[in-house]
Amino acid sequence: MFKNAQIYRLQKNWAITAEGLARHLAPQAFTPLGSLDMQCMGWVPARDSSNGFVHMVNRQFLLRLQTEKKILPQSVINQVTRERAKELEEQQGFPPGRKQTKELKEQVTDELLPRAFTRLSSMWVWIDPVNGWLVADSSSPAKAEEALKLLFKAVPKFPLETVRTVMSPGAAMTDWLASDEAPESFTVDQDTELRSTAESRATVRYVRHTLEADQIRQHIETGKQCTRLALTWADKISFTLAENLSIKKIALLDVLKEDHEISGKNADERFDGDFMLFAGEMAKLLSALVAALGGELPDNIERDGQGRITEGAA
Known part of the structure; x- marks a missing residue:
């Protein structure tokens, strides 16, 4: 379902129902552009066959934000x-x-x-109140922020925070490449990007290329840090992790889809099955990823410029 993931922390077991959330979102329902408007956005039903703004399956919420924009260069x-x-x-x-x-x-x-012509686009937002995640299907943090602004405006005291890990993704990915060892349940794939921390910002990219450990270490020794790395989790989901903890190119592998094959169902049942599969496995992936990055960082602790906890912090 999702190709990208901008990840946020939600208070676990958030006490809100799908009906309650839908009532909050109703005033922000999508309305088509007026003749003199440049852009508009609002919530639409996740399924055309549904009238509600919150699609719930197995205590998981799915929202869809629709944007209409005039194309006037x-x-x-x-x-x-x-x-x-x-x-x-x-x-x-x-x-x-x-x-x-x-x-x-x-x-x-x-x-x-x-x-002017108009262009319609939409963004999925998955809310997992059980495990405490909110994920926006956007390759851009700025686009995801548009959805968050609407949620903050609609829902009183919306309990959302950024995800802060003990080790920054950039520092962790660099260590994994330097040691030629991925964390438990993860494997390193063939795409990566390393960028110099010097003013030159020199960048090396590998695309569908075997990552030779010696070559990678040479780049790291000259001051480059990993900013993007393709990974596979538990032989189930492949993705690319970025230094800001965003995820791109999410793909459920065939073995996972075959294990959860849904046949003889109508379109709505298949949609719900796909959503359940995605939400269940993605929640496990996010937990494993945070654990691989050392766990979540307490609010009173900061990291240094290298992405590690500052000396003396506790």
Whole structure:
């Protein structure tokens, strides 16, 4: 279901029902763009066959945030503005000034917006109140923040925090490569990125390439740190871990899908089965990943610039 994961910590056993959460989200229901609006977003049912904003299966919540955006390139606005400015110059005998040009640009934008094409996109949000996770299916933290802002606005005292681990993902991935040893239940795959911590920010990428331990160590010894690493967990899920603890390229492996094959079901039952499979295995993966990074960091502890706990902290 999800291809990406921006991961956040939710208070475990959060005392809210799917119906209660749906009531909070109802005022933020998606409404199509107005003729002069550039962008709008809001919640839509996770399934077209459902009227609710919260789809629940086995105490797991699934939300879908929909965004509609006008496609009006700045280059088009600038081109039409220049043409209008030239016409205005011929009429008044002198070129428009800065204020007049700004007003002209705003007028052109208002005229073009109703005729602009629109693009619809959606983002899945999985809430696991049992194990305390919230995951947004976005490759960009900024996009995920858009969903979080709506949730914070809709739900009073929404109990969400960032995930802080004892060892930073960048430092941990670098150590795994340097020792040529992945943590328990994980294996290292063939994609990685190493970037210099020096001002040059020199970067080396391996794509579908066998990672030779000696070569990788040479890069690390020259000051490079791993910023992205392809991994497989328990022979069930492959993914790429980034230095900010986000996950990309999530793929459930065939052995897992075969074990949970759902046949003879209708579309809604297959959807629920897929969601149950994803949520159950992903929750285990997140717990294993946090454990591989040394566990969660208490609020009163900080890490140094190398991603490790500062000396003397306790």
